[in-house]
Amino acid sequence: MKKTALPKMLSFSAPDLREQIEALPEGTALIGISTDGRAIAVDLDVEAPHVLVCTASGGGSTTMLRSLTAQFLHQGAHALVLDPKRIAHLWAKALPTVTHRGNIAGIHDALVGLGSELKRRLDLEGDLEDVPRLIVALDEANATLRQLARYWETVRQKDDPKTSPAITALEDALWAGRAARIHVIFDGRPHATVLGPETREQFATVILARFTADTWERLVPMAGPAPKQRHPQRGCFHVVQQDSTHETQAVRMTxxxxxxxxTDPEDNES
Structure with a gap:
């Protein structure tokens, strides 16, 4: 298809875009519009059930996590938002179906609770019709996982496992999430030494911005050589899905x- 210039901004406040988002089927969220004019979306029920977002500082990963999580919440999902900066996702504190945690002890306890919820859902053996999706949005994941490991060293007792149970619960959710309707939006670069060597395979959609050639090669080697990043346009991402790559202007939600x-879905003015 013929390439066109990306729009400079794709604001949720545009009525036609909001209508397009609200018409999406459950489990699908709009990432943005590609250079060939196509809508690029993530479908949690196709391929691997999780999303990886990886950008350099200021690349828009927090905005991406907010946009995708909000769309799934609108469809009836619940969310666990892990916000180690404590202020990156203040929107989450205002919503009854969202659990927001910022300090590392709170994040630890929330992930341990996630492990219990995963087991509860798996014990239902697929009878999940009345169980809402659970979105786990993990911002600054690499730094958070390092902090969780250090935190566990300070609190674990003699007979406790060496590995943080919070990290174990997150890894379990990545592997068994599809069967439990639990989906992780992971902001960072999953390291094999922390989450296991094959964790990358659990992400069917990889969203990158301001990446290095090394990062591209490690995260999406099947997509070929890293494309040139022609401009630092705000909100521009490269989305890799099933070996195809789409340069995409992302939806911006404040x-x-x-x-x-x-809180007021009938209000047409965002």
Missing amino acids: DADVVNWL
Whole structure:
């Protein structure tokens, strides 16, 4: 298809875009519009059930996590938002179906609770019709996992496992999430030494911005050589799905957009 210039901004406040998002089927969220004019979306029920977002600092990963999580919440999902900066996802504190955790002890306990919830759901043996999806949005994942490991060293007792149970629960959710309707949106670069050597395979959609050639090669080697990043346009990502790559302008949702939409969905003014 013929390439066109990406729009400079793709704002959720545009009525036609909001209508397009609200028409998506359950389990699908719009990432943005590609250079060939196609809508690029993530479908949690196709291929691996999780999403990987990896950018350099200031690359827009927090905005991406907010946009995708909000869309799934609008469809009836619940969410666990892990916000180690404590202020990156303040929108999440205003919503009844979202659990927001910021300090490392709270994140640890929330992930341990996630492990229990995963087991509960798996014990239902597929009878999940009345169980809402659970989105686990993990911001600054690499730094958070390192902090969790250090935190566990300070609190674990003699007979406790060496590996943090919070990290184990996250890894279990990545492997068994599909069967339990639990989906992780992971902001970072999953290291094999922390989450296991094959964790990358659990992400069917990989969203990158301001990446190095080394990062591209490690995360999406099946997509070929790293494309040239022609411009630092805000909100521009490369989305890799099933070996295909789409240069994409992402949907931008502000904190106010999300809160207004999810608390008063009949209000057409975001």
